[in-house]
Amino acid sequence: MARIRYRVRFPEPHTHMVGVELEAEGVTGPSRLVMPSWTPGSYLMREFARNVMHMEAADGSWRPLAVRKADRGSWEVDAPADGVLRARWVVNADELTVRTSHVDATHAAINGASVFAYLEGRTDEPVEIAVEPPAGWRITTAMEPAGENVFTAADYDELVDSPLEIGTHRVLEWEVDGVPHRYAVWGRGNDDPARLVADTTRIVQAERDLWGGLPYPHFTFILHLASGQGGLEHRNSTALLVDRFSFRGMGYESVLGLVAHELFHAWNGKRLRPEVLGPFDYTREAYTRELWVVEGFTTYYTDLVLRRAGLITPQRYLDKLAEMITRFQQQPGRGVQPLEESSFDTWIKFYRPDANSPNATISYYQKGALVALLLDMAIREHTGNARSLDDVMRLLWERWGARDVGFPEGTVQAVLSEVAGTDLSPVLVPMLRGTGELDFGGLLRTTGVMLSRAEPYAGPGMAGLPAPPPPREPETGMQLRVEGGRLVVAHVLAGSAGWRAGVNAGDELVAVNGFRITSPDTLQQRVLEAAPGSTLDLTVFRRDELVTVRLPAVTVPPSRLVLRAVKDATPAQQAVLADWLRTTVPAAPAAQPGATSL
Ligand SMILES: [Zn+2]
Incomplete structure (x- = not known):
């Protein structure tokens, strides 16, 4: 069978340049070379051709062929007389994210879509890739080895789906059920390799138990230790980027969440998938209304897997869920953008956020996860806990995922x-296509876990005097970020005090009532201390001009929500809770004053 051959080299890795060659036989007429515009799993047109230089072509005897740029991402090449097309180009790879490629003096992390142009019409053919690494560098990729520094892929999709880590990275290898797993770790930090492997094994086992088996022949976690956090799913591997010092405390919980999330995509998203998500057209957007399944359900199971793997406590799981609900309920965009639309428009909205995003959009990760929760509860309620969302995943897997056909x-x-x-x-359609509030009552009915406001304890006050009223919190509606020591408004939430007062995103906060403010806390404190109904003079730089805005001092009850098991849960509720979280949750220690079910 015909085979497309690629060769990649990094003669001067510190310059970030990747040299790529493509060789194809059986080329009988003019052809077209195409650089992908996007990389699967990340729904933004990145136009990878913008990093390409020096595109050249020749025939089998190295006689040059004319190359003409045909559109923003492709080149037309004249027909070779001998049927052999050779093309070569250089890619500037200097973007350290999981969706791009990064080459420097320490490594070459290759994301295929950003480096390998394909020959139009020949993406179904087997691919061979030969790497010429600098001396002393090793290569880790999920592709099949076929000789020294040579790998094969069944087709172009597999090439693009198999990132390569090339360098002096550490490799951690182990097996689960006889299936090889490994980490390729680039960078240094405070990671504990033995603990990471042990905890990842528990995640793999928990996901295997949910789905009924491991779907891949082997799995590679490419882990970059730098700054920031991100992950990109692949069929037999994943690329992960985390903060180098995030392997202790809460940061480590978030690392494990990223691992659980991306691994879950080996089932949900890569094999079990909407039909538009593979095979791919790399030149145009893959529109789907169902990222609430791909990302929302995966997000729902991310923390559930950490819980079922015993990596977080039941109450910690509920706390994380309550945090997610709180964040969703604080986002005005939930009354504007339906869930299916958030998925469909991800190319122009979720992946291209701006100052107005919280007011106009929602995240299909977040609302999708909450919808998954409510569906899980609805199924348990309707079936007396005989069935759950787990059964939905397994049935979808049996019918579609295991066959590797998009649904x-x-x-x-x-x-x-x-x-x-x-x-x-009747429950699902309004959640997908409407913007009404989500009803979390099913959670209480089914599991005896109640959602309520986080009212602080208000017992007897000092020296037996009556306790002060529960504190309220300022509601400025301004989300601030610190930029080079300056306090800048990132977002103004629709309908809030800041919104009504005319605060603008981009305003630099300088003073409140004539006194300098240097931290977000200062503003909160001044609002809390102001008399109800009064206003504060907020001095801001707006496009370098001093402007004073009169901000109403508004306070509201605490917006943070909590989830607690109620004391008088029925045996049936306790049974569902135990099955859902694979354990029991102690009831809340005391009834909380003013706690009301939402
Ligand atoms: Zn994901």
Whole structure:
């Protein structure tokens, strides 16, 4: 069978340049070389051709062929007389994210879509890639080895789906159920390799138990220790970027969450997937209304897997869930953008956020996860806890994922109702296509876990005097960021005090009532101390001009929500809770004053 051959080299890695060659036989006419515009799993047109230089072509005898740029991402090449096309180009790879490539003196991290142009019409053919690493560098990739520094992929999609880590990285190898797993770790930090492998093993086992087996022949975690956090899913591997010093305390919980999330995509997203998500057209947007399944359900299971793997306590799971609900309830965009639309428009909205995003959009990760929670509860309620969302995932896996065929739109909706034994559309459709408030009552009914406001304890006050009223919190609606020591407004939430007062995103806060403010806390404190109904003079630089805004001093009850198991949960509720979290949750220690179910 014909084979497309690539060769990559980094003669001067410190310059960030990657040299790429492509060789194809059986080229009988003019052809077109195409650089992808996007990389699967990350829904933004990145136009990778912008990093390409020196595109040249020749025939099998190295006689030059004319190359013409044909559009923003492709080149037309004249027909070679001998049927062999050779093309070569140089890519500037200097972007350290999981969706791009990064080459420097320490390593070459290659994301295929950003480096390998393809020959139009020949993406189904097997691919061979030969790497010429600098002396002393090793290569880690999920592609099949086929000789020294040579790898093969079944087709172009597999090449692009198999990032390469090339350098002096550490490799940690172990097996789960006889299936090889490994980490390739680039960079230094406070990681504990033995603990990371042990905890990752528990995550792999928890996900295997949910789905009923491991879907891949081997799995590679490419882990970059630098700054920031991100992950990109692949079929037999994943690329992860975390803060180098995030392996202790809460930071480590977030690392494990990233691991659990990206691994979950080996099932949900890469194999079990909407039909538009593979095979791919790399030149145009892959529109889908179902990222609430791909990302939302994965996000729901991320923390649930950490809980079921015993890596977080049941109450910690509920706390994280309550944090997610709190953040969602604070986002005015939930009344504007339906969930399906958030998925469909991700190319122009979620991946291209601006100052107005909190007011106009929601995250399909976040709302999708909350919808998954409510569906899980609805199924348990309708079936007396005989079935759950886990059964939906397994049935979808059996029918679509295991066959590795994309499902048509609406499939998940139908299977949800099938497993519930009742038509869930009246519950589900408004959550997908409407913008009404989510109803968390099912959580209380089913599990005896109640959502309430985080009212602080208000017992007897000092020296037996009556306790002060529970504190309120300032509601400025201004989300601030510190930029080079300056306090700048990032977002102004629609309808808030700051919004009504005319604060603008981009305003630099200078003073409140004539006194300098240097931290977000100072503003909060001044609002709390102001008399109710009064206003504060807020001095800001707006486009370098001093402007004073009169900010109403508004306070509200605490907006943070908490989830607690109620004391008088029924045995049935306790049973569902135990099955859901694979454990029991102690009831809240004392009734909280003013706590009301939401
Ligand atoms: Zn994801």
